[in-house]
Amino acid sequence: MPAIFAHRGANKNSGADKDLPENTMAAFAAAIEVGADGIELDVQLTRDRRIVVCHDETVDRVSDGHGLVVEHTFEELMRLNFAANLPDQEPARIPLLDDVLALLAPTDLSLNIELKNGVIRYDQLEESVVDAVHSHQMADRVVLSSFNHRSLVHLSQIAPGIRRGVLYSNDLADPWDYATRIGVQAVHPSGLLLRGRDDVPTFHAAGLSVRAWTLDEPDQIREAAQLGVDAVITNDPQGARAALA
Template sequence: MTLIFGHRGSAGTMPENTMISFQEAIDAGADGIELDVHLTKDHIPVVIHDETLDRTTSGTGNVNSQLAEELVLLDASAEFPEFKGKAPIPLLEEVLEWAASGDSRFIVNIELKNNIIEYSGLEEKVIALVKKFDLDERVILSSFNHGSMVQALKIEPRIETALLYSDGIYKPNDYARRAGAKAIHPLLRTVKDELIRQSRESSVSVRPFTVNSDEDMKRLIEWETSAFFTDFPEKAVQIRKSLS
C-alpha cells in the first residue's frame, strides 16, 4: 500500500509546521507527517521550514538569531490568518512528545534543514530527542545534505535515513545504498515508473514530494509507490480508498 505523509502537516489547509496542521493530517488518516527543523540561537531544534521567520510567522529575521523562548511566542499562521493566535511555532520536543503520547503509531519524517546553514550538532540534538521519546522505529530523518544523513547513521544506525533531491541522480538507488539510506525522497517531476520498479527490486523506498494533484496521486498509487508527501492528506486518503 502506498503510504501518505502530510507535508508540513496539512499545509494546503492549515498553517504549515504547526501542531494544528499535524493533528489535521493524522485526523484525516495520513500514515505520517513531515516537518522541518532548524536550530535556534540557543541550539534548540525548532519546527519551521524557512531559514527566516518572515514568510510564515509574525516575526522577522533568521531563525538562528533568536532564542527558543522568543520563537515560541510568535504566531505561525501568516498564510492562514483565520487561525491567528492558534498556531505558535512548535519546538521539536513538543511535536515528538505529542507523537509518542497517542495510540496511533504514525511515522514522523524530520527534515534537517542544514543544506543552506550547516547547524553544528543538529543531528545529535534531533536524535537525542527521538530517543528520549523512544521513537527510533517511527522516525525517518531526511535532508538535502546527504553528508548529514551519513553522520546521522553513525550516531544512531537504527533510525532510518532518506536522501532528498530535486534534480536527477544517476542510479539513485545505488547511490542511496552507498550512503546507507533506506529511501530516496525525490522531487515529483524526476520520478518515472522505472524508478519505482527498480526501488522494489533494490529495497530502497521512493517517496516523492510534493504531490498535490489528483492525477499525480492516482498515478503514484497505481504504480505502487512506497509513499508520497502531500499538502492535502485528506484528499490523498480519499483517493487511495477509491482505488482500493
Template sequence: MTKVINFAHRGSSAICPENTMAAFHKALEQGATGIETDVQMSRDGRLVLIHDEMLNRTTSGKGLVKDHSWSEIGQLDAGSWFHEDFQGEKVPSLEQLLDFTRDKGTIVNIELKNGVVLYPGLEERVIECVRQYGMEERVIISSFNHYALVKCKALAPEISTGILYMEGLYEVWDYAQTVGADALHAFKYAVLPEWVEQARSKGLVYHPFTVNDAKEMMHLMQAGVAGIITDFPDVLHGLLHGEGG
C-alpha cells in the same frame, strides 16, 4: 495500495499554517499516517519546526531562526499570516510533535534544514530527541544535505534516512547505498515505475514530494511508491480508501 504512507507535508498545510500543531492535528484528522516537517535550531540549541531559515514569511518575527532564542521564538505568532482564525498559533518544537505522535502510530519524516545554515550538532540533537521519545522505528530523517544523512547513519543506524533530491539522478539506488539511505525522497517527476522496481531490488523505497493532484497520486501509487508527501492528506486518504480517483 492501502499500505502507502500518507505523509502530510508540513502538516495539513493547504488549510492550516504549515508546521504548526494545528496543521499536525488536522492532518491526522484527515487520515494522514505520516507527518513531514522541517527542523532548524534556535540560538540556544532548541529544535524548531519551521521551513524557512528566516522567520519573516511564516511568523510575526524577522531575521534568522538561528539568531533567536527559543524563548523569543515562542512569543511569535505563527498563524495570522495564513488566516486570522489561526492568530496566536505558535512555532512548535520537535519535542511537541514527537510527544503528540508517539502513541498514535504515526510515521514522522524530519527534514534537516542544514543546507543554507549549517547548524553544528543538529544531527546529534535530533537523534537524541527521537530516542528520548522512543520513536526510532517510526522516524525517517531526510535532507538535501547528504553529508548530514551519512552522519546520522553513523550515529544511529537504527533510524531510517531518506535522500532528498530534485532531478533524475542516474541509478540513484546505487548512490543511495553509498550514503546508507533507506528511502528516496524524490521530486515527483523524478519517479518512474521501472526505477521504483530497481530501487526495491536494492532494498530502497520511494517517498515522492510534493504530490497534490489526485491523478498524479494514483499514477505514483500504481508505480509502487511506498509513501507520498502531500499538502492534501484528505485527498490521498480518499484514494487509498476507494473514495475517489
C-alpha cells in the same frame, strides 16, 4: 496502496473551509484527525540550541517576525505568530520537535524529520535530533531525511538504527546506486522525477523505500501509486486518500 504523509502537517484539507498554518500543532493534529499514516516536518536550531519546527531558514514568510531562525532564541520565537500569513486563523506558535514527538508517541503514525541543514550547517543538529527521537522512544517510527547528504552519512555513523532517506530534486544518474553507497534505506525524490519512468522497481530491488513529494493533484497521486511508490507526501492527506479510494 502507498502510505500518506502529511507535508508540514495537514495544512490543506479538501474537507475543510480554511487552510491551516504549516508546521504547527494545529496542522499536525489535523493530520491525525483525517487519518494520515505519517507526518513530514522540518527542523532547525535556535540561537539557544532548541530544536524548532520550521521550513524556511527565516521566519519572514510564515510569521510576523523577521530574520533567521538561528538568530532568535526560542523565547523570542514564541512571541511571534506563525499563522500570520493566514489572517483568518487563530495565532499559532512555533513548535518544538519534542512537542510533535510527544503528540505522535501515543499514536501509530510515522514521522519524517527533515533536517534543514543544507544552507545553514547547524552544529550538532544531527545529535540533538537523534537524542530527542530516542527520548520519546520513537526510533522505530522515524525516518530522518535531508538535502545535505553528508549529514545523512554522519547520521548513519551516530544512529545506525534510525532509518534515513536521501532527498533530491534534480535527476541523479543511477540514484539507487548512489543511495545504497551512502547507506540510506529510502529515497525521497520530487514526484516529478518519477513520472514516465519505471524506476521504482529498481529502487525496490536495491532494498530502498520510495517516498515521493509533494503531490497534491489527484491525477499525480494516482500516477505515483500506479508506479508503486511506498508513500506520497502531500499537503492534503484527506484529498490524497480520496484520490486513491
